[in-house]
Amino acid sequence: MGQIIVEFLQNTGFAAMTWQQLVMIIVSCILLYLAIGRGFEPLLLVPIAFGMLLTNLPLAGVMDYPDTSLQFQAIQTQEAAINAQNGLFNARYITNIPGGLIHYLYQGNKLGIFPPLIFLGVGAMTDFGPLIANPKSLLLGAAAQFGIFFTFLGAILLGFDAQAASAIGIIGGADGPTAIFLTTQLKPELLGPIAVAAYSYMALVPIIQPPIMKALTTEKERQIVMKQLRVVSKKEKIVFPILVTILVSLLLPSAATLIGMLMLGNLFKESGVTDRLSKTATNELINIVTIFLGVSVGATAKAEYFLVSETLKIIVLGIVAFGVGTGSGVVLAKVLNKFLKDPINPLMGAAGVSAVPMAARVASKVGQEANPSNFLLMHAMGPNVAGVIGSAVAAGVLLALFG
Template identity: 75%
Template sequence: MGDVIFNFIQSTGIYNIEFRQIIMLLLACTLLYLAIAKEYEPLLLVPIAFGMILANLPLAGLMAEPENLIKFHTINTQEAAINAQKGIFNVDFLTKFPGGLLKYLFKGDELGIFPPLIFMGVGAMTDFGPLISNPKSLLLGAAAQFGIFFTFIGAIILGFDAQAASSIGIIGGADGPTAIFLTTKLKPELLGPIAVAAYSYMALVPIIQPPIMKALTTEEERKIEMEQLRTVSKKEKIIFPILVTILVSLILPTAATLIGMLMLGNLFRECGVTDRLSKTVTNELINIVTIFLGLSVGATAKGENFLTIETLEIFALGVIAFMVGTASGVLLAKVLNKFSKSPINPLIGSAGVSAVPMAARVSNKVGQEENPGNFLLMHAMGPNVAGVIGSAVAAGVLLSFFG
């Protein structure tokens, strides 16, 4: 009886838990607190944090690899030689353990399926009208991607290889799906810390960006009121996603997957004849994929892989990338304002990072703190959606060079 009880105790997670797993469980609970109590990107952080919990539960095996038993056949040597020439070998692989649930969900990340589907949903939920109405927004979205390449150089200097540096730099785009897509292609072993860093900084946009925006602008600049955007026709909104897909894909084929799915979703929204598809993409599909993506990405953050000096370096470089991207957008907006006939509030430049629509809301909020009658939201949405395109293009550039 004593042996039975002792064996049971040995089979419990409490008996087998390690210090690193305890730390990861505490970190996951902290992310859950931020998501639930502070409402920092809860749709993303809740599944990611819970995936971290599931992956770090001792003996649970939710990210375990399938295990096989090998059964050998006893046949004569001549028959074995004939079979070998035909590519037939004398063993059977009998599945002993099929593998953990999250290991199979992770195939959607590993094979590059989930991120493009997320992009399709984002496209279907996004109005490109502000960008079409004010094409200068493309420059602001492009400027904000400077943080990606600045951090790429910094990571190279710190000793990361080009693939790892590319995956770290893309955090500066503040676009979780793009970061996951590029990392799975270039450096899949870093997916856990890079994905958690990317989504964490997306959630912390309202905390990280305002001090940078205020430090780089004067009170007078923050009070600038912009002219109302022109009305964009339905024809323009239909042509735009088709034209962007063709042009970007012809110039940069490696960006076709992300850009194509983004623009397909937007075409569903704007063409007026696919309402059912648009509703499915913006509701059921993106919600299901978000759950699977969050759980599987969080599950890659296992203690033995996550709690390293390398992870701390990734988080530090990630926040630098995000801050530099924010600053670059603001500074270019200040420059454009010097040459523009119509006034440009530099605050909208910070929305060039592609955290849609949170970055645009932050630009609007900071502007209204200085001038309550100033409404920058729609103006900031131009650089914001340009940032989504820009981060996908930046990922395509890095993938074409180092993939």
Template identity: 80%
Template sequence: MGDIIFNFVQSTGIYNIIVNWGDYWQQVVMILIACILLYLAISKGFEPLLLVPIAFGMILTNLPLAGLMAEPETLIKFHAIENQEMAIKAQQGIFNVDFITKFPGGLLNYLFKGDELGIFPPLIFMGVGAMTDFGPLIANPKSLLLGAAAQFGIFFTFIGAIILGFDAQAASSIGIIGGADGPTAIFLATKLKPELLGPIAVAAYSYMALVPIIQPPIMKVLTTKEEREIQMEQLRPVSKKEKIIFPILVTILVSLILPPAATLIGMLMLGNLFRECGVTDRLSKTATNELINIVTIFLGLSVGATAKGENFLVWETIKIFALGVIAFGIGTASGVLLAKLLNKFLKKPINPLIGAAGVSAVPMAARVANKVGQEENPSNFLLMHAMGPNVSGVIGSAVAAGVLLSLFG
């Protein structure tokens, strides 16, 4: 009886942490970090739909002996050599074998295949397209310039990563964090640098969740009180025909110019076409509710599960997070500065705050721009104006990913 109890104690995670602290301290640190993220998500409301599954995935993957991200273990059974032909094949290195699965692998390892194979990110894009009104972008084409300017952070950080010693594939994957677009970051990393997928994905989604903290100080430093108070005229109405033609036209043009971007752009525009065409209500509702919610759960859990202590708490990860926040900050600043520049030539000035929404965190960045504007002028409603650059940023980050895939894929 004593042996049974002792064997049970030895099989617990608590025993292994105490006895083998040197092997498990990193997992303990990651669990504490995950608890902090859960606190921010639940108590402070920092994008709980993203942070809760990501943080919980971090906890699950770092539990000692749980094996939720373990790879399947396979045994190889060699057949006996029964004849001359099999003997010859054996000499040539060709064996008659059976593959027997000893351990099927952890649950999160299988969910992670959706990230690894590039399945989840395009499905998220479909849901985003179905939830998003492209009308503000169509009504104000200047928004495209602001969304494009915000992508400058991607290419600036690409250069910075090269200087720090990363190769072109890794630098591309790190730079895309500046677009504040988690699905695009995952999609590009799986294509160019799969071994960095964990820190890149967690960094991208963490910065998306922290948009309300990171962006306002940058916006306020780069603008005056008078600029933040600028009120913009109501956007023109956009016809149904325009809204139907737009996703079809964008898909064709972007895909012909940048074929690697076709997957993300195509799914984004397909979702939007479901929304606008008026004959696919059931598909639109599925894409905006059941589908995107299910994929968000799986994506968040599997992204968090890549943050294993022994792989995550390394100097390379720290550099990725530092470069990521620089990329995000530069993207925010670029959109604001371009808006200020445009105001020197426009008869009707635009509020520079909407330039910060050029990063593709939809609709978080647009809401932040609206909130900062209302702090200066409570009657100033910038949300719909900010949605133009915000939607443009989603398209821009997908295009930037296509460019990087074309150059370094």
């Protein structure tokens, strides 16, 4: 009986656990606390953190590859014997081990399926009206992408190759699906740390951005009141996604997938004739895909791949990318104010990172702290949605150059 108990204990996950796996389990629990206890992007962090937890449980095998050692079984029939004489064989292949469930879910990321579907849902939930009403927002959204290319150069200097540097730099766009899409295309082995960094920094927008915004602006600048936006017609909202898809895809074909899905979802919303499709994209579809994408991305963060020196560099470079993106948007807004009759509140530049709508809410909140009667949310949504387009375009540029 004692030997049976010993053998049982030796076959449990407790006996097989390494210190690296224990560290990753603790990290996943911290992320779950941030998501559930502190409310930091729970729809994203909960599945990602739980996927990280599952993949680091010893012997669980949720991300195991299927067994590729295939057995060959000849079918002993008269027909098979005749075919064998002619060099033909009637056989069937049997896979011994089917592989872990999340391994198959991960194929949706690996094949570039889930991120564009997320963009479809995001497009169906996005109102591009503030951007159309104030086209200058495009400049702020573009400026916020500077963090991507700044960090790309920094990663090159730290010894990463161009593909890895591109995947790391895209963290600065604060757009999880874009980061996943580009990383799976250029450097899939870095998907775990890059995805975790991207989504973690998105969740921490309310903590990361305000100090940068306040450091780069004066109290007087944060108090700037902006004029009410004009009303955007339905025709403009319908033409916009079609026109953007054509222009961006012709200019940068590698961005067509992400931009196309984003604008298709928006067209569902604005056309007024596809309510069922719009509701599906904004509810059932994006919720299902978010679960699959989040769990499978988290499951790539295995201890043996995650707890390496490269991961620490990625985490540091990611925060640099995010900070530079926030700061460059604010700086451009201040520069534009030297030439504009109606000044822009520089906080709008910080909303140019594409963490929709959190970055816009943070900009509005910081503005109201300086001037309680100042309501900037709709103004901030312009550069915020412009940032979504900008990060997709930046990903297309990097994919075209290094794909």
